[in-house]
Amino acid sequence: MGINMITDQKWSITRYSAEDKERWDRFVRRSKNGTFLLQRDYMDYHADRFRDCSLLIFCNQKLMALLPGNLSGDCFYSHQGLTYAGMLFSPSITLQQAESVFHTTLNYLQTECGAKSLVYRSIPHIYHRYPAEEDLYILTRLGATLTARSISSVIPLDDRLPFRTLRRRQLKKAQTYALTIVEDEDFASFWNILEENLRERYSVSPVHTLEETLRLHKNFPRQISLFRVCDGIETLGGCVVYETDEVAHVQYIAASPRGKKCGALDLLFHQLIYDRYAQKRYFDFGISTEHGGQILNKGLLFQKEGFGARAIMYDVYELKL
Known part of the structure; x- marks a missing residue:
């Protein structure tokens, strides 16, 4: 051999x-x-x-x-x-x-x-x-041939761009509410919002089921974290973050209609970028493309770029043997 x-x-x-x-x-x-x-x-x-x-x-x-x-x-x-x-x-x-x-x-x-x-x-x-x-x-x-190139939006945390005007406006609005950011294991309350968002906007389900995510979190409790934005006991939105040595990667993002209206995610990402993961090298919002990069979700990209993120590539190659 x-x-x-x-x-x-x-x-x-x-x-x-x-x-x-x-x-x-x-x-x-x-x-x-x-x-x-x-x-x-x-x-x-x-x-x-x-x-x-x-x-x-x-x-x-x-x-x-x-x-x-x-x-x-x-x-x-x-x-x-x-x-x-x-x-x-x-x-x-x-x-x-x-x-x-x-x-x-x-x-x-x-x-x-x-x-x-x-x-x-x-x-x-x-x-x-x-x-x-x-x-x-x-x-x-x-x-080998480059067959797929997907855009992911990333912030180098030691040299951040400022939030755009719209994101700053939403952040300021969120700060007028008595919202709290919680890091806990209540994945179920967040998953309800995530599933509803994906079903209404894209007619799809999350890549991972709730049960799979709970199992993965149990296997990697320090690397897989849930953050929720709450008004009292009500979950308005949140995200699941995968933490590696160099990167905090946002695996899932979602907000309820009320959460979107009051800027819940703007408050959350300000805290994650400027505090919770400020010592990481990169903050990766994940890809905004489908079908190997051929379809660009411009609205999703606009939101991520509003936080100061810019493009890197997730590439796929094919080689005939």
Whole structure:
């Protein structure tokens, strides 16, 4: 199985199994571009929906990289159930070694898995603990095609732009009410508002069910947080935030009609950006596009840009093997 890509360095691959969980999670935590979304207690919440084909890549029996992924027909995805899931690298890896990782992996996918193509969801650079874009260079050299590019709106928290006039006006309005911001575990009260908003505006449901979100929060209580804006006991709106080493990422946002009218979300995001997550490097509002970036939700983007967020890319590449 090993391929001699570099003199005296023998590369080999093991397909992930449950016995590898501890080693997998430990590597994700020390890798230069892994987040808790790539740990098995997050990845496996929907294991029944995907044919897992995650890979561990070794050099001289030392674990150097991981590739979270699944097979669908003769295509390998990295990973269909996640927003991003590219190659996870050891901090010590060099570009030449990263090239060997890719060549070994592509050979394995063809010969051992029968894959004829690779769909690669790259990890946006803001989530990297240390520069880790070797994969983008290597994919380009291999002839991969950029097939999807989605815009996410991000604030660099050490150099923020001010809120736009409309957002400041809404914030000032919210401050005239006796509203409170609560960080707690009452996901159910927020989920009712979220589901109603998504159903009325887009005729869709949240990607995660309430039950799945509660289970994920139980697995990652420090990384997955709920914030609600309340008037007394009434929930007016809120958001779910995924916290990684570098980024506070807003996974879900919603407000009731009354919450929108009184500026509940403006009050909430002012607190999160200027206080709760002020020490993070980035505040990521998430994507405002559909169908691989072909459809732009201009109203949603306008709201996010009003808080000072600007564009980064969530990219997907495809490579014929």
